[in-house]
Amino acid sequence: MDPNARLRQEHREPTVSKAAQDHRTQAAPLEFATPEEMIRHDRERTEVPEAVGERLAHEVGAEPAPTGRPWWRRWLG
Amino acid sequence: MAEIPDETGVPPASAAESGPAPRALPPAFAEVYAVHAQAVYYLALRILGDPTQAQDAVHDVFLKAFRKYGEFRGQSEVRTWLYRITLNHCSNLRQSWAARNIHTVADDSVFETGVASAPNPLRVLETKELGERIQRALDELTPEYRLLLLLVADQELSYEQVGELTQQTADAVRGKLHRARKAFNAAFQRTA
Numbered sequence: 001m002d003p004n005a006r007l008r009q010e011h012r013e014p015t016v017s018k019a020a021q022d023h024r025t026q027a028a029p030l031e032f033a034t035p036e037e038m039i040r041h042d043r044e045r046t047e048v049p050e051a052v053g054e055r056l057a058h059e060v061g062a063e064p065a066p067t068g069r070p071w072w073r074r075w076l077g
Numbered sequence: 078m079a080e081i082p083d084e085t086g087v088p089p090a091s092a093a094e095s096g097p098a099p100r101a102l103p104p105a106f107a108e109v110y111a112v113h114a115q116a117v118y119y120l121a122l123r124i125l126g127d128p129t130q131a132q133d134a135v136h137d138v139f140l141k142a143f144r145k146y147g148e149f150r151g152q153s154e155v156r157t158w159l160y161r162i163t164l165n166h167c168s169n170l171r172q173s174w175a176a177r178n179i180h181t182v183a184d185d186s187v188f189e190t191g192v193a194s195a196p197n198p199l200r201v202l203e204t205k206e207l208g209e210r211i212q213r214a215l216d217e218l219t220p221e222y223r224l225l226l227l228l229v230a231d232q233e234l235s236y237e238q239v240g241e242l243t244q245q246t247a248d249a250v251r252g253k254l255h256r257a258r259k260a261f262n263a264a265f266q267r268t269a
Contacts, residue, residue: 007265030207035214035261036230042211043119043230052118052132053110056139057101063143 007032110139113156116231117163123215123227124167134170138162157238160228164242214264222257229254 008029032038102110117138122131141162153161215223221243228239229250236247243250 007262035226035258035265038207038265039123039211039226039230040232042207043115046115046119046122046208048114048118048135049132052135053102053114056110056136059136059140060102060106060143 007035007038106143109142109155113159114139116156116233117159120160120163120227121167123212124164124223125170126212126216130170134163134166138166141166153241154233154238156231156233157242160234160242164224210265210268213268214261217264217267218257218260222253222260225250225253225257226261 008031030041032041114135118131118135121134121138122128125131125134138159142159215226218226224243225239228234228242229236234242236250240247240250245253
């Protein structure tokens with residue numbers, strides 16, 4: 001096994017035509033030159049569930065009003 | 078936690094960010110969340126290996142960031158600062174898991190709950206092949222190699238910033254990265 005071999009991942013795309021639905025889904029190989037590239041691809045496909053933001057908003061809304069200028073306002077200028 | 082959706086969901090059509098920010102957040106903070114939440118979530122997900130815990134981590138990290146606004150001096154990038162909070166949070170979680178396992182060695186059900194409750198099997202299947210193989214390969218690496226690869230994969234971070242987060246020099250990061258890549262490649266081949 002060559003550890004330096006390019007990383008390959010079978011990526012299954014859903015078939016489009018009705019006829020094709022009876023056959024196996026097509027497999028288009030994705031190739032990544034480095035692990036970081038593969039990880040980056042995976043990260044871009046990984047969404048944060050909306051419920052997390054909703055829960056955060058709920059808790060932030062219950063927080064006392066911040067005094068001074070918040071860091072996130074300074075960051076945005 | 079049962080109402081929180083699946084592990085990773087469907088990929089956004091084109092957005093590289095986390096998508097629309099929650100409307101109830103203060104607008105400026107919502108912008109911070111929109112830009113960084115996906116990166117924080119992914120880092121937590123791959124370190125913890127558990128989507129439910131990773132979702133909790135995102136929530137806790139951003140809540141902590143909101144509360145600690147007075148402590149951020151702007152000496153590092155926001156992404157780096159959020160990552161540091163995330164790494165501390167994950168480290169604390171893992172330590173508490175390890176401590177708990179001393180008493181309940183066979184209690185694996187805690188870790189399986191999140192994955193099993195994913196509501197959309199097609200989504201899981203779609204992300205399973207790549208996401209799960211990456212997870213399994215990362216799990217085989219040493220914690221240091223795993224973290225290096227995850228941080229270097231973030232193009233917003235320089236080697237200096239990765240070094241800052243992992244408490245080593247940028248040159249050390251570069252040196253170890255080569256070995257981390259080799260280890261990952263070998264581990265990934267074994268997941269086929």
